[in-house]
Amino acid sequence: MASAAGASPFRVVHTVCSHDCPDSCAVLVTVDEEGRAVKVAGDPAQPVTQGFLCGKVAKYLDRVYAPERILFPLKRKPGAQKGPQPRGRELDAFERVSWDEALDAIAARLRQVADRYGPESILPYSYAGTIGQLGFGSMDRRFFHRLGACQLDRTICSEAGGVAWNLVYGKKLGTPTEDFRLAKLVLAWGANIHGNNIHLWPMVEEARRNGARLIVIDPYRTRTAAVADWHIAIRPGTDVALALGMMHVILNEGLEDRDYIAAMTHGFERLAERVREYTPERVADWTGMTAAEVERLAREYASTRPAALRMNYGLQRCENGGAAVRAIAMLPAITGAWRYRGGGAQLSTSGGFAWNKIALERPDLALKSPLGRLARVVNMSELGQALKEPGRDERSENRDRDACERDDGPAVHALFVYNSNPAAVAPNHNAVIRGLKRDDLFTVVHELFLTDTTDYADFVLPATTFLEHTDIQGAYGHYFVQLSQQAIEPPGEARPNVWLFGQLAQRMGFVEECFRDTPEEMIRQALAIGADGHSTNANMEHITFEDLEERGHIPLAFHRAPEEKPFQPYTFGAVPTPSGKIEFYSESLAAAGQDGLPGFYPPVESRWSEAAKRYPLELLGRKNDNYMNSTFANLPGHRKMEARWNQRLEMHPTDAQRRGVADGDPVRVFNDRGAIELTAMLNPSLPAGVVAARLDWAKLHGDGANINSLTSERLTDIGGGATFYSTLVEVEKTKAEGSSAVSLKFIEEQPQILRLTTPELKDVRGPVRSE
Numbered sequence: 047m048a049s050a051a052g053a054s055p056f057r058v059v060h061t062v063c064s065h066d067c068p069d070s071c072a073v074l075v076t077v078d079e080e081g082r083a084v085k086v087a088g089d090p091a092q093p094v095t096q097g098f099l100c101g102k103v104a105k106y107l108d109r110v111y112a113p114e115r116i117l118f119p120l121k122r123k124p125g126a127q128k129g130p131q132p133r134g135r136e137l138d139a140f141e142r143v144s145w146d147e148a149l150d151a152i153a154a155r156l157r158q159v160a161d162r163y164g165p166e167s168i169l170p171y172s173y174a175g176t177i178g179q180l181g182f183g184s185m186d187r188r189f190f191h192r193l194g195a196c197q198l199d200r201t202i203c204s205e206a207g208g209v210a211w212n213l214v215y216g217k218k219l220g221t222p223t224e225d226f227r228l229a230k231l232v233l234a235w236g237a238n239i240h241g242n243n244i245h246l247w248p249m250v251e252e253a254r255r256n257g258a259r260l261i262v263i264d265p266y267r268t269r270t271a272a273v274a275d276w277h278i279a280i281r282p283g284t285d286v287a288l289a290l291g292m293m294h295v296i297l298n299e300g301l302e303d304r305d306y307i308a309a310m311t312h313g314f315e316r317l318a319e320r321v322r323e324y325t326p327e328r329v330a331d332w333t334g335m336t337a338a339e340v341e342r343l344a345r346e347y348a349s350t351r352p353a354a355l356r357m358n359y360g361l362q363r364c365e366n367g368g369a370a371v372r373a374i375a376m377l378p379a380i381t382g383a384w385r386y387r388g389g390g391a392q393l394s395t396s397g398g399f400a401w402n403k404i405a406l407e408r409p410d411l412a413l414k415s416p417l418g419r420l421a422r423v424v425n426m427s428e429l430g431q432a433l434k435e436p437g438r439d440e441r442s443e444n445r446d447r448d449a450c451e452r453d454d455g456p457a458v459h460a461l462f463v464y465n466s467n468p469a470a471v472a473p474n475h476n477a478v479i480r481g482l483k484r485d486d487l488f489t490v491v492h493e494l495f496l497t498d499t500t501d502y503a504d505f506v507l508p509a510t511t512f513l514e515h516t517d518i519q520g521a522y523g524h525y526f527v528q529l530s531q532q533a534i535e536p537p538g539e540a541r542p543n544v545w546l547f548g549q550l551a552q553r554m555g556f557v558e559e560c561f562r563d564t565p566e567e568m569i570r571q572a573l574a575i576g577a578d579g580h581s582t583n584a585n586m587e588h589i590t591f592e593d594l595e596e597r598g599h600i601p602l603a604f605h606r607a608p609e610e611k612p613f614q615p616y617t618f619g620a621v622p623t624p625s626g627k628i629e630f631y632s633e634s635l636a637a638a639g640q641d642g643l644p645g646f647y648p649p650v651e652s653r654w655s656e657a658a659k660r661y662p663l664e665l666l667g668r669k670n671d672n673y674m675n676s677t678f679a680n681l682p683g684h685r686k687m688e689a690r691w692n693q694r695l696e697m698h699p700t701d702a703q704r705r706g707v708a709d710g711d712p713v714r715v716f717n718d719r720g721a722i723e724l725t726a727m728l729n730p731s732l733p734a735g736v737v738a739a740r741l742d743w744a745k746l747h748g749d750g751a752n753i754n755s756l757t758s759e760r761l762t763d764i765g766g767g768a769t770f771y772s773t774l775v776e777v778e779k780t781k782a783e784g785s786s787a788v789s790l791k792f793i794e795e796q797p798q799i800l801r802l803t804t805p806e807l808k809d810v811r812g813p814v815r816s817e
């Protein structure tokens with residue numbers, strides 16, 4: 047939709063925000079006659095974007111034109127040690143090289159590693175740094191399949207919840223975002239709508255203007271919780287107990303929808319038996335609520351129509367996160383909330399999009415690799431374990447290739463990172479760093495900035511923003527297919543990963559034509575465009591590439607006429623589960639030896655566990671509202687928006703008093719995996735026994751740690767996801783000259799990173815609101 051506005055020298059280009067956010071906003075980029083982007087704005091014609099962007103992306107040109115962007119390929123200088131360099135001096139460890147030199151050298155080294163240790167000793171590591179279909183997974187997957195490299199199980203964010211939802215409903219469909227405005231009750235469960243799903247907020251506001259109530263269930267008083275009608279701060283990891291307790295009350299008081307249950311669900315009798323033990327009193331003991339509050343919540347939820355439940359992925363990052371999502375997802379099936387427009391639930395809408403992944407990713411290419419099969423799978427939430435140093439025999443020059451084959455394959459000898467910053471975001475930071483430091487590990491990083499991960503790279507390759515490449519995108523918070531057109535030329539020699547892996551494939555001698563596909567050809571493949579020019583994908587048959595170019599966004603077929611024919615999933619008809627019904631009981635889980643019903647099993651790292659004797663505090667390692675995981679954390683404007691919480695440990699006053707800690711004291715937070723030094727900030731709205739700190743780059747912290755120095759590689763009960771919110775720690779006050787002094791000194795010395803002086807920091811810290 048690049049269009050000239052009359053005689054204006056400016057062009058307006060339709061792009062799509064590709065950051066890992068449910069909203070997938072339509073972004074209009076204004077470009078001047080010199081090809082420079084001068085404005086980004088939300089597309090007013092896109093019904094969910096509604097013409098506005100979040101605070102992070104409204105300032106996006108700060109990122110696109112940041113002076114610190116990597117503009118050229120970089121190669122580690124001979125003798126330069128891997129590890130953090132002083133901020134602003136990272137380039138000292140690298141020398142500029144041409145793309146040709148970088149690609150030749152990387153291809154040669156990958157070939158060498160594959161020949162010596164087998165291709166499964168090469169590990170790609172990527173996630174949702176971009177969620178466009180091409181940038182997230184296309185040419186990269188083709189390349190690594192053809193090479194025979196490890197497959198990566200991309201579990202770090204949403205896998206537990208996604209698998210759990212699908213166990214109940216078969217497909218990730220939910221209440222359309224636009225329909226939340228019709229609700230009379232919005233139950234935001236682990237969903238900070240105001241912080242990271244901001245385009246749902248206008249719908250919630252409209253619903254509230256029409257009399258709806260907003261209830262937020264979250265251990266932390268988020269922006270959303272702070273403006274709710276009722277904030278319920280349960281203890282971390284107790285969501286499943288609360289959901290089962292609500293069911294107990296609903297069934298006890300006859301508030302369930304028996305007709306809906308009979309017609310649409312499977313396993314009700316077993317579930318009803320299970321929830322008998324979840325009395326309000328027991329649930330109150332676990333969650334920290336009162337029994338009366340459990341009852342009140344259940345009654346209000348079951349008796350309000352329509353009731354819309356929005357849960358987000360934070361709640362499933364606990365050891366029992368899969369069970370929690372299953373149990374919560376069952377609530378609207380028990381009350382029949384799906385029957386009413388504006389009711390139901392939403393975890394993700396991504397199941398509405400049927401992309402042609404086979405064409406994009408070409409798993410068949412694995413048959414042409416030296417393995418002749420699909421390679422082993424490595425779980426990205428266990429990166430520290432995956433990067434363990436190989437045994438001595440493997441490192442011997444004279445080793446036999448077979449000698450290094452373990453049951454689970456060879457050790458990792460080459461790591462290729464793109465769309466991610468694992469040295470900041472992966473759990474068990476210290477284990478990850480030990481792996482990245484290995485001299486024998488060859489590491490390539492495709493990035494926009496010099497990050498915690500590039501400190502360990504042998505090669506750093508310059509990447510593009512979504513303004514600088516073309517892609518196609520769905521969403522997990524709405525039902526629109528959108529085309530993101532390249533708006534500007536990449537700065538310097540930055541290149542998208544589609545180009546990078548195509549080039550690398552050719553250097554590796556891969557002759558398959560698919561490695562020469564253009565972005566437009568790949569978009570047509572993703573859409574499975576047929577002979578008549580239309581997509582052949584389910585729900586996309588009305589879409590042509592040309593229409594997308596013209597309009598920028600097109601709704602999925604079932605969402606084309608929302609007023610005349612609203613989309614209400616799970617209202618009637620077959621459900622894509624093994625039983626064809628909404629499944630309260632899962633035969634497949636039971637067959638795998640797991641509990642076929644959701645149940646509350648306290649996390650190994652929780653206040654109920656043995657480990658709590660040594661580490662009694664439950665840590666919430668929170669995401670920042672104004673960053674996207676670790677993205678944006680290096681930009682001064684974004685840091686300023688988070689200044690109040692930077693390097694702070696939020697503590698309940700009772701926990702602080704017990705440890706002799708006062709507001710503003712330097713503290714050390716620690717467990718067996720690591721430690722981080724922070725400044726205490728008292729917050730009475732936290733449940734007692736819970737502390738909270740926010741994710742940051744380790745290199746932007748005085749002691750080089752971040753909250754992932756404390757998190758574990760333990761996996762969720764379902765889906766093998768990361769368990770960031772099942773982390774036990776202890777806190778101690780440190781001496782006056784300790785961490786706080788170091789951190790503040792560090793900040794003062796980095797005016798380009800955080801333009802705040804010490805007195806200003808005191809101002810922004812201020813007292814914590816106690817509402």
Ligand code: SF4
Pocket residue numbers: 063064065067068069070071099100101102103104244245
């Ligand atoms: S981060 Fe989310 S809310 Fe912000 S512009 Fe991107 S898609 Fe929209």
